[in-house]
Every structure is written in C-alpha cells, then in structure tokens.
Amino acid sequence: MIVKNLYDDVIGTSADVESAQWNSRRLLLAKEGMGFSLHDTLIKPGEALHLCYKNHLEAVYCIAGEGEIVEKKNGLTHPIREGTVYALNEHDAHILKANKGVGMRMVCVFNPPVTGQETHDKDGSYAIALTE
Ligand code: 9YT
Secondary structure: OOOOOHHHHHOOOOOEEEOOOEEEEEEEOHHHOOOOEEEEEEEOOOOEEEEOOOOOEEEEEEEEEOEEEEEOOOOOEEEEOOOOEEEOOOOOOEEEEEOOOOOEEEEEEEEOOOOOOOOOOOOOOOOOOOOO
16 A cells, blocks of 8 residues: 655655646656556646647646636637546647636646656657656
C-alpha cells in the first residue's frame, strides 16, 4: 500500500512541479506502478493554457475555483466550477482558462502515467515516457 500526504510528502519535493501558468503536485507517478498518475494541480488566476495531450489521456476534476475549457476543433466553450469533470478521451486540443482572482484547483489523472518532471512541449503535450 502507498500512503502519502500532499503537504508532508509532495510539496517542496521533485514531484512539486512549477510552471509559469500552473503548479502540479504529483501525488502518484509512473514509479508507483499504478498505470496512471494522479496530480493536485493549481491553475494560476487569469491564465489560458493551450494544450493537446497527444500521448496521454487525461481526466480533470475541479475541486475549487472557476474557469472554462474551449474545444479547439469546434470552438465549444464549457464552464468549469467546483464539481466539473472533463475527460480528454480523444486527445482533444483545448484551451483551459482560469478566471482572474483565485484560479482553479484540479485533480488530474494521466494515462499513461507521467514520470515526474514533464512540462509542456511547444504543442501543449507531454513527451511519452520510454521507460516506467
Ligand atoms: C489541467 C491541466 O492539464 N493542467 C496542466 C498541468 C497538468 N495537468 C499537470 O501536469 O498536472
């Protein structure tokens, strides 16, 4: 069994990955052997992320804050608030926007799992891990 605490075991470690637009606290990674990774991610207020996870499937559950997600293929915009989940089941190109003010706190699951230090490529994806 694996038991961790965000505050005791993740924040301030190599699994606490900061970018200009978000802070991803990676609770479970490829090395834990679960077949997915689990992140507690803060999207910074007012940021708009252009993403397309061509190598991964991602599900995202908002537990705080507000924003929206735009599907690039058709321009459809979906509001996001606490309790909203979205699943990028078609590796969907999208824009994730956090409202100004408090940003958003999201629980993210990646399949296959990320290894720990991934940040976005120019095309908004993470590279595929060659070994787990
Ligand atoms: C929701 C989302 O895709 N945010 C970007 C960061 C990423 N999910 C991560 O690594 O936690």
